[in-house]
Amino acid sequence: MATQALPDQVTIRKIRRRPRSLESYAWLFMRLSGVALLLLAVGHMLMQHITHDVHDASLAWVINSRWSLLSIRVWDFLLLGLAFIHGLNGFNTVVTDYLHNKSALKIIRLLIVVGGAIILTMGAVAIIGAPMPVK
Amino acid sequence: MSTNNLRVTLEQSVKYQGRFGQWAWIFHRLSGLGVLLFLTIHIADTSMVYFYPPLYEEALKLYKSVPFGVGEIFLMAAVLYHAANGIRVALVDFFPQLTTKQREMWGVAWAIFIVTFIPSAYIMGRGILRSLGIYI
Numbered sequence: 208m209a210t211q212a213l214p215d216q217v218t219i220r221k222i223r224r225r226p227r228s229l230e231s232y233a234w235l236f237m238r239l240s241g242v243a244l245l246l247l248a249v250g251h252m253l254m255q256h257i258t259h260d261v262h263d264a265s266l267a268w269v270i271n272s273r274w275s276l277l278s279i280r281v282w283d284f285l286l287l288g289l290a291f292i293h294g295l296n297g298f299n300t301v302v303t304d305y306l307h308n309k310s311a312l313k314i315i316r317l318l319i320v321v322g323g324a325i326i327l328t329m330g331a332v333a334i335i336g337a338p339m340p341v342k
Numbered sequence: 343m344s345t346n347n348l349r350v351t352l353e354q355s356v357k358y359q360g361r362f363g364q365w366a367w368i369f370h371r372l373s374g375l376g377v378l379l380f381l382t383i384h385i386a387d388t389s390m391v392y393f394y395p396p397l398y399e400e401a402l403k404l405y406k407s408v409p410f411g412v413g414e415i416f417l418m419a420a421v422l423y424h425a426a427n428g429i430r431v432a433l434v435d436f437f438p439q440l441t442t443k444q445r446e447m448w449g450v451a452w453a454i455f456i457v458t459f460i461p462s463a464y465i466m467g468r469g470i471l472r473s474l475g476i477y478i
Contacts, residue, residue, distance in 0.1 A: 261414065
């Protein structure tokens with residue numbers, strides 16, 4: 208690739224941009240989701256811990272007050288997806304840096320995908336399926 | 343072997359003279375991993391609102407305990423640091439001319455962290471004390 212000489216009779220003027228690799232998409236996703244999470248995740252922390260207090264939280268509060276608002280469900284749904292995938296991809300980066308055994312890496316990646324999908328599904332089903340308060 | 347890799351990595355991470363950029367990177371990893379650990383537990387317990395509400399009530403009792411409350415102050419620190427430093431990373435990646443301003447941006451990230459974390463920790467700490475019947 209790098210050592211391959213260009214034929215000298217050709218002058219290449221247009222260099223076609225290489226198609227994005229999967230890793231390049233992951234890189235872009237981390238930046239874009241990171242910017243979104245500045246609002247979603249930091250906002251969530253401020254809502255739960257500064258404007259409210261965890262010590263006042265209850266099941267009834269989640270159903271009657273938080274998840275009675277569609278906007279909060281949408282917020283939580285976006286936060287769930289973006290934060291968890293952002294985190295799992297980051298975890299994959301860390302594991303790839305330190306674990307050099309290829310087959311072990313494959314197993315870990317399989318666990319990340321399968322385990323991640325299960326937990327993500329649980330969260331999504333709960334946010335969508337939890338009942339609205341009875342008026 | 344993999345454990346040896348980890349040990350070497352940890353040793354070299356401390357010895358390596360990478361200055362602020364290296365520490366920014368180490369803190370970013372540690373805070374990210376910490377938040378992911380909490381997030382995984384948090385998604386599972388919150389989903390019990392739908393799947394098995396009595397278990398959610400149990401989880402809330404745990405959340406209201408003092409050790410968990412202290413852990414949540416650390417969680418707040420991790421989220422705020424990861425956010426402030428992460429925005430610095432994204433800005434430098436998207437606007438390469440900022441590369442020469444890295445040191446200043448690292449300072450700004452820490453300033454944002456300190457200014458947002460200290461009042462947050464105070465309010466959260468006050469909540470823990472209130473749960474023990476101590477009002478400040």
